[in-house]
Amino acid sequence: MALLVGNVAWSREDAAVRRALSERLGVPAARLRRVEMVRRSLDGRRRPPRWMSTWKVEVDDGLEAEILARRPPGVRRYTERDEARRGRLSLPARRWRGPGRPIVVGAGPAGLFAAWRLAEAGAPVLLLERGDPVEERQRRVRRFLRHGELDPESNLLFGEGGAGTFSDGKIYTRRRDGEVGWILRVLVEHGADPAILEEGWAHIGTDRIREILPRMRAALVGRGAEIRFRAAVADLLVEERRCVGVRLADGEEIAGSPVLVAPGHSARDTWAMLVAAGARAVQRPIRVGVRVEHPQKRIDLARYGRPRGELPAASYRLRSHPPGGRVRAAHTFCMCPGGTVVPATNHPGRVVVNGMSFSRRASWWANSAVVAEVPVSDYDDPADPLAGVRYQDALERAAFAAGGGAFRAPAQRLVDFLDGRVTADLPRVSYPRGVTPADLRAILPEPVAVALAAAFRHFDRRLPGFICEEAVLIAPESRTTSPVRFLRDEAGASPTVAGLHVLGEGAGYAGGIASAALDGLRAAEAILAAPATRPLSGR
Ligand SMILES: Cc1cc2nc3c(=O)[nH]c(=O)nc-3n(C[C@H](O)[C@H](O)[C@H](O)COP(=O)(O)OP(=O)(O)OC[C@H]3O[C@@H](n4cnc5c(N)ncnc54)[C@H](O)[C@@H]3O)c2cc1C
Numbered sequence: 369m370a371l372l373v374g375n376v377a378w379s380r381e382d383a384a385v386r387r388a389l390s391e392r393l394g395v396p397a398a399r400l401r402r403v404e405m406v407r408r409s410l411d412g413r414r415r416p417p418r419w420m421s422t423w424k425v426e427v428d429d430g431l432e433a434e435i436l437a438r439r440p441p442g443v444r445r446y447t448e449r450d451e452a453r454r455g456r457l458s459l460p461a462r463r464w465r466g467p468g469r470p471i472v473v474g475a476g477p478a479g480l481f482a483a484w485r486l487a488e489a490g491a492p493v494l495l496l497e498r499g500d501p502v503e504e505r506q507r508r509v510r511r512f513l514r515h516g517e518l519d520p521e522s523n524l525l526f527g528e529g530g531a532g533t534f535s536d537g538k539i540y541t542r543r544r545d546g547e548v549g550w551i552l553r554v555l556v557e558h559g560a561d562p563a564i565l566e567e568g569w570a571h572i573g574t575d576r577i578r579e580i581l582p583r584m585r586a587a588l589v590g591r592g593a594e595i596r597f598r599a600a601v602a603d604l605l606v607e608e609r610r611c612v613g614v615r616l617a618d619g620e621e622i623a624g625s626p627v628l629v630a631p632g633h634s635a636r637d638t639w640a641m642l643v644a645a646g647a648r649a650v651q652r653p654i655r656v657g658v659r660v661e662h663p664q665k666r667i668d669l670a671r672y673g674r675p676r677g678e679l680p681a682a683s684y685r686l687r688s689h690p691p692g693g694r695v696r697a698a699h700t701f702c703m704c705p706g707g708t709v710v711p712a713t714n715h716p717g718r719v720v721v722n723g724m725s726f727s728r729r730a731s732w733w734a735n736s737a738v739v740a741e742v743p744v745s746d747y748d749d750p751a752d753p754l755a756g757v758r759y760q761d762a763l764e765r766a767a768f769a770a771g772g773g774a775f776r777a778p779a780q781r782l783v784d785f786l787d788g789r790v791t792a793d794l795p796r797v798s799y800p801r802g803v804t805p806a807d808l809r810a811i812l813p814e815p816v817a818v819a820l821a822a823a824f825r826h827f828d829r830r831l832p833g834f835i836c837e838e839a840v841l842i843a844p845e846s847r848t849t850s851p852v853r854f855l856r857d858e859a860g861a862s863p864t865v866a867g868l869h870v871l872g873e874g875a876g877y878a879g880g881i882a883s884a885a886l887d888g889l890r891a892a893e894a895i896l897a898a899p900a901t902r903p904l905s906g907r
Contacts, residue, residue, distance in 0.1 A: 369432040370446035371425045378408050378419035389425055393435050393443065399425040406454060409568025410680065411690035412671050417679060438885045440727035445633040452546030455553030455565050462896040470895070471496065471614055473601045473638075476530020478872025479630035480584065481551060482888035489896050494624055495593055496614070498600035498635075499527025501805040502581045509534060513800045516774040518716055521600060525634045525714045528597070529581045531873070532881040534712075536704045536725045537572035539564060539882045551885045555713070558583040561727070569683075573727025595861035601629070601638070604645040604868065611645075611868040626867045626895055630888060631874035633850045634714050636757050639874065648855045649753035649863045652876050655848050657698065657739035657820055658808060658841040659709045659721045660782060661797055662834075664734040667705065667805060670833045681705035682730045684736070684831055688823035696740045696815055698823035701848055703736035705729050709842050711775045719777050720762035721799065721842050733798045737845040738827075740819035747851075755852020763811070767844045778806030782839035785809070786821055797840050808843050850876045860894040869895070 376388050383397075385405075390397040407422040424446050427435065436445065451457070464470075464486065472483040475497035483495045498521050499505055505527035508519045520526075524534045539552065549565070555572070556562050559580045564570035572580075585595060605613035605621060613623040631638040643649055664681050668674075671682035689701040704721070706729030712722035723735045747755035770778035777799055781791045791805045809817045828835040853876025855863055862868040869891050871877070871884075878884035 369427060369429045371432060371435065372406065372422065372444050372446040372450055372721070373425055374422040374442040376421050376423055376442075377587055378405075378421035379398065381655050384422070385421075389423060392440055393425070393427075394438060394440060395427070395431065395435065399427065399431060401428070401701060405566055406450065406841050407568055408566050412682060415673050417672050418707055420481075428823065429639060434624060449546065453549045455549035455556070456545035457550050459485070459550060459893070460897075461487040462893075464489045464896065466491065466625070469494055469624045470626055470628065471622065472628045472630065474530065474630035474632060474635075474874075475528050475595070476630055476632050476872060477532050477885035478878065478888035478891075479530070479628070480588075480888065481554075481885040482583070482630065482892045483588060483593055483647065483869060484554065485889050485892035486674065486896070487588055487593040488890075490592070493593040494622065495587075495588070495595045496599040496601055496616070497528060497597050498596070499523070499597065501585070501597050502528040502533060502578050503841075505533070506578065512775075513711070515840050516801060518713070518775070520714055520716065521598065523714045524710060524712050524722075525632060528585065529577060530630075530632050531634070531712070532884070533577055533581065534574050534710065534724050535577070535881065536702060536707055536723055537574055537577050537727070537881070538702070539570050539572055539880075540568070547886055547889060548882055551882060551889065554584075558587065571725075571727070571729070573729070575726045603641060604865070606865060608866065609646065610866040626861070626869055628869045628871055628888075628891055628895075629874075630871040630884070633847050633873045635874060636715075636754075636761075637755060639757065639852055642854065642870060643679055643753060645868075646865050647862045647868055647870060649852050650855065651744040651747060651750075651753055651756055651847070652757055652851055652853045653744050654742045654760070654851045655701070655739035656742055656760070656816055656844060656846045657737060657812070658843040659723060659735050659845050660738050661709055661733050661735040661840050661842060662836070663734060663838055664706055666833055666836065666838065667831075668732040670831045680732065683734070686823075686827045686830055688819075688826040690822050690826075695817035695822045698738060698740040698819045700827070701737040701739050701845075703734070706731045706735050707735055708733065708800070709735050711777065711799070711801050712847065713775070715764070715765070717768050718761065719767040719771050719775060720764050721777055721845050722847070723846065731798060737848060738820055738823060739845055739848055740823070742813070742816065742818045746813065746815075753852050760846045760851060763813070763846050766811050770804065770811050772804045775801040776804050777801065778808060778811055778843050779803035779840055779842045780808045781837065782824060782835055782841055783837060783842055786824060786835070789904065794840060795838060799842055803840075808841055811843055850874055859898050860891050
């Protein structure tokens, strides 16, 4: 029998933890059998900040009832759900019953986890990825970051691991359930730090993700999957409104079913191909804005009230909701403590920024997206499901032009953005392609610029020092989410093209590594479990 005990000051010393637990439970430490940490997170609101933790405590049956009857604060029975959240859930055993082979398109988190689950069930999965395996992809990315030579097929967004590979590697979601726990466990089994199972704000880091991917690739192949890189799917083979395979960019046709397409938020050609093939899609609102970069030390001081010492690089999460509704809401997103701002584009002639970090989060800078809402009414055509792509694209082209080419990004000191002047002297920033002073109000759509200005003033009240001479805005952050959603029936398939499943962030159902992986896992589960979605016979 076990109890879950929350809100316990964390200590490295086993004896100190046992003492705290025994005080909370009102029983001698000797009567606590086994204790295991379930979760730990830093409470930065306290001065000084403090690590707090949650524990599983095993006690004898009779004692458990006695303790619960006294209702000590933060204590309840430890349940199977708690166990599942820690990655200790076994998914139901499934067997692939299809006659053909399922095809998964895209090796980002959604495609990888869909392929993983299908292969685990014995399906002879074919995984097609337009970019390179991670080792070669790293070389291409290095060339791009150093010399501006962009490979449109293999870059910061495309290639093994998808957009998650050169990312910050934050892997928390709002949900923390058994399936997410299972995903985290798979990552740990392939090299992620086991602490991600316990950390409240788990983070892997791009360096570790790049080590995990080849191990997952080997394990997938070991389970009978075939993986082909540099295999861009240019078309779907559709017969009588059923997807029965794919055509690659070089003209090769491959039969297989079902077809699971997990294209991510930047494969605009793949979206167009899906729509042209008959997959029903609708517009989605997006959020756009800038990356703000501060010296990490400044954020540490603002959050901790002192230099961080042993504590992790401090982060923040801020939101602005101006009353009255005339000025749009804005919020921070994907904050990267100790990270760098990167040129996250796969398209020549476009500048898009995002944030990345290594596992140690040791860079001199802190950056975060600050984005405002863009409703679909801002798009140029209410009837075209891909109108949001044009909205993003126009912004990214304008930013490329303002940057002066070679993927330099337009930038402005935050104080100058608020005062309406172009910055004369930009400080050093982490963005590797270089920045060019620009008037960001002239690049950003007006309601977005107004919302950001209001948000920065609000954030400075919440986090004093947010507005400072050293803070620099780098633009644009235009791909925080997908501007399109592919509709699904109850079984998760396209309602208009049988045997087609569009997954992950590019489908409009996920917004991060963990949620995309979860969407991929669920699509595979639905295919394996539901007789109604059993594979259609391939050609
Ligand atoms: C710089 C950066 C930092 C980020 N940081 C974080 C973070 O810290 N935490 C977090 O949760 N999320 C983060 N994200 C977002 C996260 O990476 C994505 O939400 C997630 O990767 C989406 O997963 P996905 O599988 O849906 O798509 P993707 O990861 O985008 O994968 C799609 C894959 O499909 C392939 N593909 C597309 N079209 C085709 C085709 N026609 N044929 C064959 N292959 C194709 C692409 O090459 C790509 O590899 C970050 C994103 C970026 C760009």
